[in-house]
Amino acid sequence: MTKSVFCIAKSIDQAEGIVNNLQLAGFSYNDISVLFPDKSTSKDFAYEKHTKAPEGAAIGGTLGLSTGAVIGLLAGIGALAIPGVGPLIAAGPIMGALSGAAVGAATGGLAGSLIGLGIPEYEAKRYEGKIKGGNALISVHTASNEERNAAKQIFERAHAEDISSTEETSVSA
Secondary structure, eight states: OOEEEEEEESSHHHHHHHHHHHHHTTOOGGGEEEEEEOTTOOOOSOOOOOOOTTHHHHHHHHTTOOOOHHHHTSTTOEEEEETTTEEEEEESHHHHHHHHHHHTOTTTHHHHHHHHTTOOHHHHHHHHHHHHTTOEEEEEEESSHHHHHHHHHHHHHTTOEEEEEEEOOSOOO
């Protein structure tokens, strides 16, 4: 049974380090997602750009990001806007899941979209607040208890916050 493990990174640099360590531990870039605010723009509509590595790093640059190559290598990096939250950058499977939900998320905002991904409501609201505050949400899809424990250890070693896991219900790679 697939589960996702989530955490909050306090900075893009910390997020990059976590993503790099996940990849070094054998997690596929297609199983890793990152969601963070896009402070470089004031876009007020939802859109999506599908890219693959290594083009992802170039897309990041065109979106005005200062992210490094590690997040740029994730599948499906792009920008979207969720009412009440503002412009976001998403990469990995979460991009596809949120881009479809973003247009209809006016009432639920980001928390509503995260709840739709299987995150319990209280955690989704906490994550929404952290993302609005400038932090990054990282998730990794795991297929076994060993992978789940490995992901949690990577998050803990990186001093990530709000580490949790949940059963996967609606995200597909």
